[in-house]
Amino acid sequence: MNYPEDYSSEINDLDLDEYKERNYIMDLENKILRAELKNKDISRENSQLKKENEILKRELDKLRIPPLIMGTVIDKISSRKVVVKSSTGPNFLVNISQFVDPEEIVPGERVCLNQQTLAVVEVLSKEKDYRAMAMEIEEKPNITFEEIGGLSNQIREIKEVVELPLKKPELFEKIGIVPPKGILLYGPPGTGKTLLAKAVAYETNASFIRVVGSELVKKFIGEGAKLVRDVFKLAKEKSPCIIFIDEIDAVASKRTESLTGGDREVQRTLMQLLAEMDGFDSRGDVKIIAATNRPDILDSAILRPGRFDRIIEIANPDEEGRIEILKIHTSKMNLKNIELKDVAKLTEGMVGADLKAVCTEAGMFAIREDREYIKLKDFEEAIDKIKSKTTPKEEIRPQVSLMYG
Numbered sequence: 001m002n003y004p005e006d007y008s009s010e011i012n013d014l015d016l017d018e019y020k021e022r023n024y025i026m027d028l029e030n031k032i033l034r035a036e037l038k039n040k041d042i043s044r045e046n047s048q049l050k051k052e053n054e055i056l057k058r059e060l061d062k063l064r065i066p067p068l069i070m071g072t073v074i075d076k077i078s079s080r081k082v083v084v085k086s087s088t089g090p091n092f093l094v095n096i097s098q099f100v101d102p103e104e105i106v107p108g109e110r111v112c113l114n115q116q117t118l119a120v121v122e123v124l125s126k127e128k129d130y131r132a133m134a135m136e137i138e139e140k141p142n143i144t145f146e147e148i149g150g151l152s153n154q155i156r157e158i159k160e161v162v163e164l165p166l167k168k169p170e171l172f173e174k175i176g177i178v179p180p181k182g183i184l185l186y187g188p189p190g191t192g193k194t195l196l197a198k199a200v201a202y203e204t205n206a207s208f209i210r211v212v213g214s215e216l217v218k219k220f221i222g223e224g225a226k227l228v229r230d231v232f233k234l235a236k237e238k239s240p241c242i243i244f245i246d247e248i249d250a251v252a253s254k255r256t257e258s259l260t261g262g263d264r265e266v267q268r269t270l271m272q273l274l275a276e277m278d279g280f281d282s283r284g285d286v287k288i289i290a291a292t293n294r295p296d297i298l299d300s301a302i303l304r305p306g307r308f309d310r311i312i313e314i315a316n317p318d319e320e321g322r323i324e325i326l327k328i329h330t331s332k333m334n335l336k337n338i339e340l341k342d343v344a345k346l347t348e349g350m351v352g353a354d355l356k357a358v359c360t361e362a363g364m365f366a367i368r369e370d371r372e373y374i375k376l377k378d379f380e381e382a383i384d385k386i387k388s389k390t391t392p393k394e395e396i397r398p399q400v401s402l403m404y405g
């Protein structure tokens with residue numbers, strides 16, 4: 001069919017308008033798609049930040065909770081009033097907080113008192129009692145030496161002084177030497193001291209009890225020495241057992257002349273620790289591993305022979321060490337064109353805990369970009385992020401005179 005000329009140009013105009021409109025719609029659709037992707041990204045980041053916020057809030061709450069006083073119920077006067085013998089000494093007639101079921105409170109029960117009001121705010125069950133007593137108990141921690149990077153010399157030494165006496169005590173008897181009772185690991189935070197102690201427990205089929213020095217003396221006022229006694233008692237029950245005392249400097253720093261109340265508490269706790277160590281047989285199947293970031297402030301009494309008489313440095317990892325640690329933490333990650341040597345070069349000064357954080361963070365960068373593999377750029381960004389959060393770790397060594405009393 002033939003159209004008059006002016007009619008066909010009308011169709012062309014129509015086509016052009018339609019074309020423009022379609023382009024405009026496509027443009028809008030693209031914009032919507034990009035906005036949706038951006039929105040997804042932001043909400044993913046938002047939920048990540050929310051999670052981080054939750055964790056930080058919980059940490060803050062923990063820090064805000066004032067220490068509680070522990071005590072034992074002696075007598076129940078009425079449904080909401082009891083006499084409690086506090087761990088600090090005196091007996092108190094106190095109220096039971098409305099959050100506690102008064103039925104649970106019977107004479108002999110261990111309870112926690114609020115420091116200000118002295119009201120009973122918590123009842124400690126036997127199991128909870130131990131937990132609250134700053135002990136973390138693991139029947140058999142699931143960490144092997146293969147999961148620890150860059151510490152092969154230290155692992156060899158630990159094997160000699162802890163594993164061998166536990167596995168072959170008769171060897172020491174035959175030769176006629178006494179294996180060390182305790183070893184002290186010292187080095188910056190996050191270098192793998194706890195990891196090492198756990199791996200020793202795993203390799204020797206021992207249970208693992210972890211106590212934190214600062215919690216022994218600060219969590220429950222007046223209970224430090226009793227906690228130490230309980231730790232050793234429990235270790236004997238659970239033997240073979242590794243007792244791991246983290247932050248030992250909190251209970252074993254050099255004695256000062258004038259003692260405040262808090263210092264006296266620390267002193268009592270330290271004395272109990274020394275007495276417990278002196279009292280047990282080094283050929284037995286309880287071994288003590290202590291850790292500190294501050295060997296320079298330790299009281300020489302704890303380093304005497306028969307106590308912590310092996311001192312092992314767990315220093316910042318060197319480049320080889322960092323490669324080994326990175327290998328461990330990236331073993332399940334999908335890496336593309338990455339030489340761990342290059343990553344190790346960029347992470348000078350970082351410890352194991354930082355390197356683990358770098359690996360996780362690099363993975364997060366890939367996820368944020370909806371990628372299923374991780375590239376070097378993710379690591380570079382992750383390193384920048386972790387470096388901006390951490391301060392360089394100082395190396396502090398024990399004074400030689402301290403090492404041998």
Ligand SMILES: Nc1ncnc2c1ncn2[C@@H]1O[C@H](COP(=O)(O)OP(=O)(O)OP(=O)(O)O)[C@@H](O)[C@H]1O
Pocket residue numbers: 147148149150151188189190191192193194195196246291293325328351352353354356
């Ligand atoms: N040498 C290492 N090899 C592999 N991973 C490590 C190493 N060091 C640290 N890490 C990682 O960092 C985490 C924290 O390390 P760990 O708790 O053992 O350090 P730490 O020296 O005990 O620190 P702190 O002094 O703060 O208690 C470990 O769970 C592990 O994931």
